Amino acid sequence: MIGDPRFWRSGALSATTVMVAVLVILSIDTLRAIRAGGRNVPAYTVINRRIGYAMDAATNRYRPVLGGEELLFGRRYSAQEAAELIERGKLVIQTRACLDCHTMFGIGAYYAPDLTKSWLDPIWPSWQAMTQASSREEAMVRFLQNPDRYPIGIRIMPNLRIDRADAEALVAYLKWLSSIETNGFPARFGD
Amino acid sequence: MIYRSQQLALRYFAASMLLFGVMIAAGLLTSLYYLRVGFLLDVFHFSTAKILHIDTLVLWLLMGFLGSVYWFLPLELEREVEWIGLAQKAFWIFVGTVAAVAATLSFVQYGGTSAASLWLINQGRKYVEAPRWACVLIAAVLVLFGVNVVATALRARRMTGILAVLIADLIPLIVLFLNAFSAEPNMSKDLFWWWWLIHLWVEATWEVFIGCVLAWSLLHLLGASRAIVESWLYVEVAMVLGTGILGLGHHYFWIGTPSYWLGIGGFFSALEPLPLLGMVIHAIYDAGAHRHQILNRPAFAWLLAEAFGNFLGAGVWGFMMTLPQINLFAHGTQWTASHSHFAFWGAYGCAVISVIYLVLQKIRAGRGDFESQAWKWAFALLNIGLVGMSSALLIAGMAQAFYERAIGGSTFQAFLTAQANRWMTEGLQARVLFGLVFTLGYFVLLYDFWKIGKGRRAPETTLRKEASG
Numbered sequence A: 001m002i003g004d005p006r007f008w009r010s011g012a013l014s015a016t017t018v019m020v021a022v023l024v025i026l027s028i029d030t031l032r033a034i035r036a037g038g039r040n041v042p043a044y045t046v047i048n049r050r051i052g053y054a055m056d057a058a059t060n061r062y063r064p065v066l067g068g069e070e071l072l073f074g075r076r077y078s079a080q081e082a083a084e085l086i087e088r089g090k091l092v093i094q095t096r097a098c099l100d101c102h103t104m105f106g107i108g109a110y111y112a113p114d115l116t117k118s119w120l121d122p123i124w125p126s127w128q129a130m131t132q133a134s135s136r137e138e139a140m141v142r143f144l145q146n147p148d149r150y151p152i153g154i155r156i157m158p159n160l161r162i163d164r165a166d167a168e169a170l171v172a173y174l175k176w177l178s179s180i181e182t183n184g185f186p187a188r189f190g191d
Numbered sequence B: 001m002i003y004r005s006q007q008l009a010l011r012y013f014a015a016s017m018l019l020f021g022v023m024i025a026a027g028l029l030t031s032l033y034y035l036r037v038g039f040l041l042d043v044f045h046f047s048t049a050k051i052l053h054i055d056t057l058v059l060w061l062l063m064g065f066l067g068s069v070y071w072f073l074p075l076e077l078e079r080e081v082e083w084i085g086l087a088q089k090a091f092w093i094f095v096g097t098v099a100a101v102a103a104t105l106s107f108v109q110y111g112g113t114s115a116a117s118l119w120l121i122n123q124g125r126k127y128v129e130a131p132r133w134a135c136v137l138i139a140a141v142l143v144l145f146g147v148n149v150v151a152t153a154l155r156a157r158r159m160t161g162i163l164a165v166l167i168a169d170l171i172p173l174i175v176l177f178l179n180a181f182s183a184e185p186n187m188s189k190d191l192f193w194w195w196w197l198i199h200l201w202v203e204a205t206w207e208v209f210i211g212c213v214l215a216w217s218l219l220h221l222l223g224a225s226r227a228i229v230e231s232w233l234y235v236e237v238a239m240v241l242g243t244g245i246l247g248l249g250h251h252y253f254w255i256g257t258p259s260y261w262l263g264i265g266g267f268f269s270a271l272e273p274l275p276l277l278g279m280v281i282h283a284i285y286d287a288g289a290h291r292h293q294i295l296n297r298p299a300f301a302w303l304l305a306e307a308f309g310n311f312l313g314a315g316v317w318g319f320m321m322t323l324p325q326i327n328l329f330a331h332g333t334q335w336t337a338s339h340s341h342f343a344f345w346g347a348y349g350c351a352v353i354s355v356i357y358l359v360l361q362k363i364r365a366g367r368g369d370f371e372s373q374a375w376k377w378a379f380a381l382l383n384i385g386l387v388g389m390s391s392a393l394l395i396a397g398m399a400q401a402f403y404e405r406a407i408g409g410s411t412f413q414a415f416l417t418a419q420a421n422r423w424m425t426e427g428l429q430a431r432v433l434f435g436l437v438f439t440l441g442y443f444v445l446l447y448d449f450w451k452i453g454k455g456r457r458a459p460e461t462t463l464r465k466e467a468s469g
């Protein structure tokens, strides 16, 4: 029997079929969990709220902590406005190929820092002083528009012709990104 | 040479090797940004160099794959490939598209905030950054390729085991490429589908594809028995897809996807090295069984390099970082780059080179021994260069995992601290040195492709006639 290729062919077919079936079932559940407003990914209006990241004793993992209202650029975005802003932010990210230098969720290139929790990075207070900005989001906007004026140590980000509206969309994107449940990555962030 | 399809194969191999050279040049350039602060700042971005490097990587391998099938298919079915005239035109469309994309990326680099930029300039999604218009044409070339294969089999009214696996594999391989057009705003969803393309290409459909090509190589190189080769192919398919499909979960640990992927992805991907080990055993077994029939030593050496490289680079290097407890720290570091280089080279680069040697011997048969000093030098330089590069990146990556991820908590400051670490800086310097060794190997390889098997004492004039005829 095992000398007959057809025996092995049936094995290949059944292994593949079973695995594809399981993958499809899991994918249906996963896609539900990761839609904006799903179990793991907050709705885009989360940009109107305070976001934190802390060790969760119950799961023994770092997890996002969603707090009360904390407006971005002093505005309260409606669901529609927030969605448009995020969509624009993603378009800036793709057209400027951010992930060919940086990573998000650890995926991209390794030339520049990971941006998963960049909204929460402890560096911003000192950058606020350096850019003479009135807030964290304002400091981020100023940096993104003229990054080559503010070298970060041994790496300098090039100027990507990002205008004010683009920069605001990016900041909103990064704020939303930091609210996503990522199973504890990155660990010990900001400790 | 008999079949037009095989002439097309030669053109694909030539284009593939040329692009391989472009990829190496772009890789060397990319590696220099790490050594000098402000290198080409605001002139030519790191991102552009890196895009050129990884997109040409995908394309030279795809061209090598197409060439391999256009070579073997008419032999398998003993007839000309259907619609070969169209396929010959498609080749020039493919080449023209790639050249236009390279020019756009080099001179325009990126566009403004509009959908038009995605269509015309840069889509900014890793490995598939090429603008949409180009992806449309590449998809069309791939579809035509699939049609060529299916139509020829139908016309011949014949089906072999290898061919059936190939056809079944081409469908998901081509369908997955459709993800190259996505502009999904939600990053979690975007990456969820993107991994179907990346992982299910390199760890499933490409792996099966190359299994088919190597099965043909074994038949032609060693005269192995078809029943045994086909049984092996089925076993391999069962194990590769049995572990690799759910192994997809090792990319769903941290992108917003539910936590059940930690267990599922960790478990199944940890089994992925098994089929690769199986291939090593198979190769050694065949080498022993057919020791006296090996007339093409370079092709066989590269075939063995493929088996070992696939197992080490993909299997062992992948396994090292595939359990979530380790991946939490190793994820997205130079460690990843170490594995990427070793795996792509071992699994696919070596295979394409092996097939090219096999083909060269067939077209130059009877004109002197198929032997040279140069192939050994190329073999040694390329593999030492690559393994050296991967080892340097592994050391840099482990330092990065430790200082940036584990101790530093992955903040901007932790990133900078890790980049300044000596293991890191020296590792990245060593990478460039080994990259130069690799580059030297590339040129020796080209020289050998040009020379080998042409007969050392043949006068210059006949050589030219042979090359053009």
Ligand code: HEM
Pocket: A108, A109, A110, A111, B024, B027, B028, B029, B030, B031, B032, B050, B053, B054, B057, B336, B337, B340, B341, B344, B345, B349, B431, B432, B434, B435, B436, B438, B439
């Ligand atoms: C002269 C030889 C080479 C040099 C100097 C080189 C250098 C580089 C550099 C600097 C990067 C960017 C990594 C980053 O994001 O920081 C890269 C990425 C990459 N290279 Fe190469 N490379 C070379 C050859 C190759 C070869 C032969 C292959 C495959 C066959 C390859 C496949 C890749 C892949 C897959 C990536 C993406 C890795 C990832 O992001 O994980 N490279 N290479």
Ligand code: HEM
Pocket: A106, A107, A108, B126, B202, B203, B207, B250, B269, B270, B272, B273, B310, B314, B315, B317, B318, B319, B320, B321, B322, B323, B327, B330, B331, B332, B333, B336, B339, B340, B343, B344, B347
């Ligand atoms: C031919 C086979 C393979 C190729 C060409 C390959 C290539 C790659 C590439 C290019 C990446 C980086 C993706 C990115 O972020 O851009 C990657 C990541 C990864 N691969 Fe593979 N791989 C192969 C097989 C395997 C196998 C068999 C395993 C496990 C046993 C494995 C485990 C991993 C893991 C865990 C990652 C994620 C790294 C991270 O978290 O940063 N790979 N692979």
Ligand SMILES: [Fe+2]
Pocket: B199, B203, B247, B248, B250, B251
């Ligand atoms: Fe994978």
